[in-house]
Amino acid sequence: MTFAVETQGLRYRAGRNFAMEGVDLHVPTGAIYGFLGPNGAGKTTTIRLILGLLRATGGRIAVLGESMPAARVSVLARVGYVPDRPHVHPSLTVAQSMELHAAFHARWDARWATELKGQFRLADDRRVGSLSKGETGKLMMLLALAQLPELLVLDEPTDGLDPVVRRDVLEALLAYVSDRQASVLISSHLVHELERICDWVGLMDRGALVAELPMREFKSGIKRLYVTGAPALLDDTTPFTVLSRGPANGAAEQWLVRGWTPDMHDHVTSLGATVTDVIDLDLEEGFVELLRSFRDKR
Amino acid sequence: MFKAILKTQWQWTRTAVLLAAIAAFTMPLLSMNSNVPTIQPRSFISVMQTWGVGYVVLAATVGLAVAILAWSSDHRGHHVYALTLPVARWRYVLLRFGAGVVFLVPVVAALGAGALLAVTMFPIPQGLHTYPWALTARFGFAALVAFAIFFAISSATARTAGYILGAIAGVIVVQFLADAAGLHWDVVSHAVDLVLAYPGVLSVFSGRWALVDV
C-alpha cells in the first residue's frame, strides 16, 4: 500500500502544555481519511507539520512520496489546502484571489474554476473580506480544488458553515475525488459528517494518535456488549480486545470491545459468561468510547 | 508570478504611492516658490536646507509605508497563504521585495520631475547651483534603504521587531545607568553616529539634501 501522507515518530512541542510524541499517521493513496479528535487534540498542528508550516522536533514526514519539508515546493504544488481559518488576502476580490492563486499553480484549471465559481454563486468583484463565512469557505475550497491537487488537506473545512454550504462544498469535493482519484485528509470534530464519506479514520487526542483503521473495521468491529457472569480477568486467548469494562444494570457488565464477530459468543460462553446483548456503535459513539478508554489508560 | 504579486501588492500600496508621488512632485516646487528672487543667497540656502528635512521624512515615510503594506496582508493571515504556495520561500520574499522596489519608482520619478521643473521654472541666485539629479538619486537611495530596513523588520515576526526595539531601549538604559553611575560614556550618540555616519545604514540620510546649494 502506498501512502499519500506518512509520518514516522512525529514529534513536536509547543509551549509547556502541548506536546506530540511519536505520531505515526498513514493516509493511503486514494483514500478519504477522516482525521478526528476533540478541539485541541493536535489535528491542526499535525496538518501544519505535514505541510511544512511548522517544523517538527523529530520524526519523518513523507507526502506523496516526497520528504517534507525538504521537498516542500514540489509537494505543495501537488497539495490543495483549506486551513481552519481563512488565509486568503481579505482585500482582494474573488477574481483577484483566483488570479493570484492561478499564477502560482501550474496545473490550475481555469475553466473548472469558473464553473465552480458559478456553482458556488461567488461574484467576481466581491472583496474576500466582505464574504460571509460560508462564501469564504467555498472560495477556499474552490482554490484548493481548481489547482488540481493529488492530495487535499482540509482542516475543519465545514466548521461553522450552514448545512446548505456544507453540502455544496462536500459535493464539489466528492465530485473532484471521483474524477481524479485524489487522496483526502480531512480533519473535523464533527464526527457524523465524516461518517459517510471517509474510508479511513484516524483518531487523535492530546497529541497522540489513539487509533487508525479503515472505517469499515471501525464501524463493524467496535461493539458494546452486555455480559452477565463475567470473570474478573480475561486471559490472553480472548480473540477480541476489551477496551473498557464497567457496571451495567443489575449483575450485568458493560464491555466495550474491538474486533468482535458473532462467532465469538462461544468463546464468552466458554468463560462461563453470557453475552446478553450486542449493541452496534456508530462512529460518534465509537469515537467517544475510544477516547474514554484512551484517557482512562493514561 | 511576479506580475500577479505586483498586481495584488499594488492594490494595497497604490494609495500610499499615489499620495507620496504627489508630495514628491510638489515638494521641490513649493520649496522654490517660497523664495523671492531678490532674497539673499544665504537665506535662500537655509530655506532649501529646511526643505531638505522634508525630503528625508518623505523618503523614510515612503520606504516605511511600501514595506509595511507589502507584508500587511500576509501578516493578517499569519503568512499561511504564502507559506502554502508552491514557491521557494526566498523567492516569495524576493517577489514581495521586488514589487516594493517597483512601487518606489513612481515616487522617485515624481520627485525628479518636480525637481527638474522647479529648477527650470524659478530663478536661482547667482553663484548657487542646482542639484535636481543628485537630489533625486539621494532620495531614491534613501527611500530604497528605508524600504529595505522596514521590509526586513516587517517580514520578521513581532518577536524580532521586539528585539530591535529592545536593542534601542537597551542602549538608552545603558546610557541612563552610565549617567547614574557618573561614567562619562556617551553611548547613545556613539550608537547614533555608528548608524548615521558613513558607511552606516542610515548614512544616506545624513548630509545635505538641498535642491539648490553652493
Next chain:
Amino acid sequence: MSSLGRWWLAGAAAAILIGAPRAARAQTQAEYRARVRALVPVWHEVAALKRREDSLAALTLPSDTVRSGPLVLLADSALVGFARRVAPPAAAALDRRFGHAAEILRSRPYLLSRPDSAGSPDSPISLSEVDGTGQARYVQSEPPDVNAMVWAVTHRAAAAIGASLGGDFAHWLGGDFPADTATPAMWTGVRIDLVTSPFAMARACYAGADSACALALGVAGTDDPVARWFDASERRDRVRHLTYQYRADHAGVYNACVTLGADTACAALLRLMPTADVDPPLGASARQSLLTLALDLGGPDAVTRMEAAPDDRGAQLAAAGGIPVDSLVRVWRHDVVAARSSNPSMSWGMALTSLLWVAACGALALRSSPWR
C-alpha cells in the same frame, strides 16, 4: 620679587630721574605735560613687564626646560617626557612655516602644567603663555595627547609671530594668524562664504571680477571704502546694524538713513566710523585664506619679508607670496572657485554603500523566522 623684576624697576626709576632735570629746565607747563605723556607708555611697558614677571613667579616654575629650535617649553618633571615629544614636531612645523621669523619665540617660553594638583596621568594638561597684560593664558589639551598639544603650540606660536606685523594687519586679518597650509576644507568654506555673501561685491568676485575680489578682500587701497565696498542697500543695512551708541550719538543722520532711506546719510554715518570698524565685504575666513595662500607660495621666509614690507595690506601680501598682489588674488579666486565639490549631495560611494545595505537588509528578510 625676582632679581630681574628689581632691575626693571630700577631702570624705570632711572629713566624718570634722568627725565626729571630736563623737565625742570622746561619753560612751560605744556612742555611738562608733553614730557609726562611721552613717559607714560614707558611706564606702562615697565609695569606690564613687572606683572609678567610676577605672574611667572606665581606659577609654580618647573624645573626643566625643553628646547627645540626657537621653541622653549617649560615643564615640571612629571611632564618633561610629554614636552620632549611635543617640542620637536611643533618646532619643525613652525620652522617650515615661519623660518627665521620664529626666532622671537626664544624669549617667549610656553609652560606645560597640570592645573589640578592631583596630577593623575589622565588629567588635562594646560599650555600657558604670559601675554602683555601679565595674565597667564592657557589652552587645555584633553585628553593629554601629543598631536593636540602640537596643534595648540603651533597655533599659539603663529599668533605670536603674526602679532609682529602690527595692529593694522591683525585688524585686517580679523582672526587667528594661519599656522597651517591650505586645506580643501578651508577652500570649501571660503567658497560657501563667497557664494552666500550678502554683499554684491563678494558675489561679483565669485562671478569672475578680479578687481572686485581685491576690493572685497580689502587688499586694494581705496580712499572711500564706504562708497566702493557697498551699494546703497548694503550701506543702509550696515547702518541698521550699528551699535546703539552710534545710533544715539547721530540720531538725526541715523533716521535720515534708515527711515527716509537717504543714501548720503547712510554713507555719511558710516564714514564717521573709524576706518577699522568698517569691515570689508569678504569676511575673516576669506582674508585668512588669502594670507594662507600667500604664506604657502612664499615659503618659510614669507613672514620675514612681510615684516620688511611697507605697512600696506597689498604690499605685505605681495611680499609674502613673492608675486604681485593681483596675481595672488587671481590664484586665490581660482582656488576658491575650484573648491566646488562636484556633487555635495550624492556620491558613487554613497550609492554603492546604500545598495550594499539594501542587499544586507534583503538577506535579513530572507533569514527572518517565517521564511527560513
Next chain:
Amino acid sequence: MFERLDPRSPVPLYAQIADDVRLAIAGGELGEGDVLPSVRQLSAELRVNPATVVQAYRELEQEGFVATRQGAGTFVQNVGRELRSRERRQAARRLVRNLLREARRLGLAPDDLRDALDHELNGGGR
C-alpha cells in the same frame, strides 16, 4: 431511491446503496436498460465516498443486476422474475429482523408484534 440511507447504521453504506438499487429493480422502479447515476454524480449527491458507490455497483454487477459499459455508464440488466421476488423476500426479511431486534430490546414478545402487525395490516392504524 436512496432516501433511507443511514450512515449510523451498522450495515455498511455500500450495502445500503446496493440494497436500495436491488429493491428498486425488484419493485420495478428501475427497468432493463435504465442508466444508474454515475459514481461521481451519486457520491456527490449522497455525499458518500466514491469508493463506496463503486463498491456497491461492483457488487450489483457481480450479482448480475447491472452491467457497466466502459465510458457509457452503468445499466440495469434484464433480471429474472425469480431473482426479483427473491430480492423482495430478502428485503422483507431484513425489515423484520430489524423489527425483532428492536422489539427484543424493548422487551416485547413475538405475540405482541404479531398482534400489532395484524392490527396495522387491517388498517387499524388510521
